[in-house]
Every structure is written in structure tokens, then in C-alpha cells.
Amino acid sequence: MPAKPRVAAEAGLDALTAELVRYYRAVGHGTVPAALLEAIGQRVGRALAERYTRDKPRMVEHLDVIKWTCKELWGEVFRKQVDSLRTNHRGTFVLKDNHFRWTRSISVDPGDLGAGAAATAATAAAAADHLHLPCAIIRGALQSLGVDCAVTADPSHLPAVDFTVVIAPPPTR
Amino acid sequence: MAAPILSLVIVGHEDHPIFEVDLGSRTAEPSTRDERAQYLHQFVLHASLDAVEEQLWTTPAMHLGTVDRFNNLQVSAYVTAAHIKFLLLHDGRSDDTIRSFFRDVYECYLRVIMNPFITPTTRITSALFQSKIRGAARNYFR
Numbered sequence: 001m002p003a004k005p006r007v008a009a010e011a012g013l014d015a016l017t018a019e020l021v022r023y024y025r026a027v028g029h030g031t032v033p034a035a036l037l038e039a040i041g042q043r044v045g046r047a048l049a050e051r052y053t054r055d056k057p058r059m060v061e062h063l064d065v066i067k068w069t070c071k072e073l074w075g076e077v078f079r080k081q082v083d084s085l086r087t088n089h090r091g092t093f094v095l096k097d098n099h100f101r102w103t104r105s106i107s108v109d110p111g112d113l114g115a116g117a118a119a120t121a122a123t124a125a126a127a128a129d130h131l132h133l134p135c136a137i138i139r140g141a142l143q144s145l146g147v148d149c150a151v152t153a154d155p156s157h158l159p160a161v162d163f164t165v166v167i168a169p170p171p172t173r
Numbered sequence: 174m175a176a177p178i179l180s181l182v183i184v185g186h187e188d189h190p191i192f193e194v195d196l197g198s199r200t201a202e203p204s205t206r207d208e209r210a211q212y213l214h215q216f217v218l219h220a221s222l223d224a225v226e227e228q229l230w231t232t233p234a235m236h237l238g239t240v241d242r243f244n245n246l247q248v249s250a251y252v253t254a255a256h257i258k259f260l261l262l263h264d265g266r267s268d269d270t271i272r273s274f275f276r277d278v279y280e281c282y283l284r285v286i287m288n289p290f291i292t293p294t295t296r297i298t299s300a301l302f303q304s305k306i307r308g309a310a311r312n313y314f315r
Binding site for chain 2: 043046047049050051053054056057058059060144145146
């Protein structure tokens with residue numbers, strides 16, 4: 001029987017993910033061990049994909065899976081949809097989110113900032129740590145749907161974040 | 174009256190069987206004759222995986238119906254979007270009952286899969302899951 005959906009404050013999720021990064025930064029003595037965050041994210045992504053595709057028939061095309069990611073997965077996890085999707089039709093997709101919610105609260109100490117370019121570079125560096133988890137969630141979800149891929153994020157134009165999905169080419173015989 | 178033949182297998186990623194149960198038997202202790210039958214059922218179910226793989230690429234529907242036959246036994250399959258396969262070995266049941274049964278199994282399976290300690294190869298050993306599946310089988314196939 002369908003259970004009544006329980007809701008939690010988004011601030012709680014923000015605090016949890018920020019604390020994850022801070023904790024693992026301490027564990028790694030100053031640098032964030034990406035592999036740990038990626039393992040967590042992939043596990044979560046796999047489970048989420050199984051749950052959110054409950055009533056959906058199977059998607060045979062890679063493009064359908066990516067479109068589902070842009071709409072439904074993004075809607076559930078990041079509370080909005082992807083703003084633009086580009087592809088080179090050879091297995092690379094760029095998902096652009098103009099206002100990525102998980103990095104909206106990242107700030108850098110103004111005293112360290114110099115000119116405009118240095119400021120964006122510093123914020124981008126701070127944001128890069130926080131993007132391991134979302135990339136891994138996306139990767140886990142795609143892999144669970146049968147799309148073997150690598151996901152990277154580019155935070156150089158905050159608050160917009162570009163996610164690049166590179167689908168592994170099928171093994172040649 | 175011969176016991177109804179009814180066997181469910183859930184196959185996860187990379188063809189790992191993560192759950193197997195014989196739903197036809199009324200009691201829990203297998204007799205020697207039943208053990209031989211159980212080996213046969215397991216064999217037929219795993220052999221039908223090839224047929225399931227072929228058919229699942231031809232249609233986006235989740236319920237594939239009867240994918241394979243062996244003597245008087247039929248194998249029905251239901252494949253989720255994440256390519257988890259539910260296989261049911263039976264001796265001729267209505268497609269609609271099987272469809273509803275698979276939906277119930279899928280619901281229970283989703284609850285179990287949310288457990289963060291489960292990996293793609295873990296077998297499902299929860300007694301609650303077993304009892305829910307047996308209850309669903311009793312509802313639909315009695």
C-alpha cells in the first residue's frame with residue numbers, strides 16, 4: 001500500500017552533505033579523498049534509480065536514460081530540472097544546471113580574494129570538493145540503468161554547474 | 174493432489190541470484206522426491222535467463238509474460254528498469270494474476286533494496302521479506 005510521503009527540510013540535506021565533505025576532509029588531513037565520497041554517492045545513486053524508475057518501463061536508448069536523469073532524477077534530488085542538455089552524439093553529454101542548489105551556499109573568505117578572476121577560481125576550487133558526491137550519485141543512477149559512464153563537474157561559472165557524462169564505448173571485439 | 178509448482182527467483186545485476194524460494198510446497202521440510210524436483214526447477218529457471226535477455230530488448234514493458242517452456246512448466250518474467258529480473262516457474266496460471274503478483278513482489282523488493290548494507294551481490298535473507306512473498310503467493314495462487 002502506498003505510504004504517505006514523509007518530508008524533511010532541505011536545509012537538513014544541505015547540512016548533511018556539507019558535513020560529509022568537512023568530515024572526510026578531516027579524515028584525509030586536509031584533502032578530500034574523492035574515492036570515499038564517490039563510493040557513498042554511487043551506492044545512493046543506485047538505490048535512488050531503482051526507486052524512482054518504479055513505474056517506468058525500461059529505457060533502451062542512452063538518450064532516454066539521460067533525459068530521465070535531467071528531468072526526474074534532478075527533480076527529486078536537486079529540486080529542479082536541468083536547464084540545458086548538449087551532446088556530441090558520440091557518447092558525451094553536457095548537462096548544464098544554471099543554479100545548482102547544492103553549491104549555492106558555498107562562500108570563500110573575502111579577505112583571500114583578489115581580482116575577479118581569482119575570486120571565481122577560489123570559489124570554484126572550494127566547490128569542486130562538494131561536487132564529488134553529486135557526480136557519484138548521478139553515475140550510480142546511470143550505471144544501475146545500464147549506462148556505463150564517467151561523470152565530472154565543472155564549477156567554474158558558479159552558480160551554474162556543468163556536468164559532463166562520458167559514456168564508455170562498448171568493448172571492441 | 175500434486176503440490177502446485179511455483180518457484181520464484183530474483184536475479185540482480187551481473188546475473189547474481191539474490192533470492193530463491195519455492196512457493197508451491199505447503200511445508201518447510203523437503204522430501205527426497207521434492208529435492209530432485211527442486212534441482213530441476215532451479216535449472217529451468219536459470220536456463221530461461223537467456224530467453225529473458227532476448228525478449229527484454231524487444232519491448233519496453235516490464236511484464237514479459239511467458240518467456241520459456243519446459244514440458245508442462247512455464248517461466249514468466251518481469252524485468253524492472255534497473256534490469257532486475259523476477260522469474261516465476263509455474264504450471265499454467267493466468268497472466269493477470271502473475272502480473273499482480275509480480276507488482277507485489279516488486280514493492281517488497283524496493284523496500285528491501287533501500288537497506289544501505291545491500292550490495293549488488295547480497296542475497297536477501299530477511300525473514301519478513303520471505304513471509305510477505307509467501308503471503309502474496311497465497312493471496313494470488315490459492
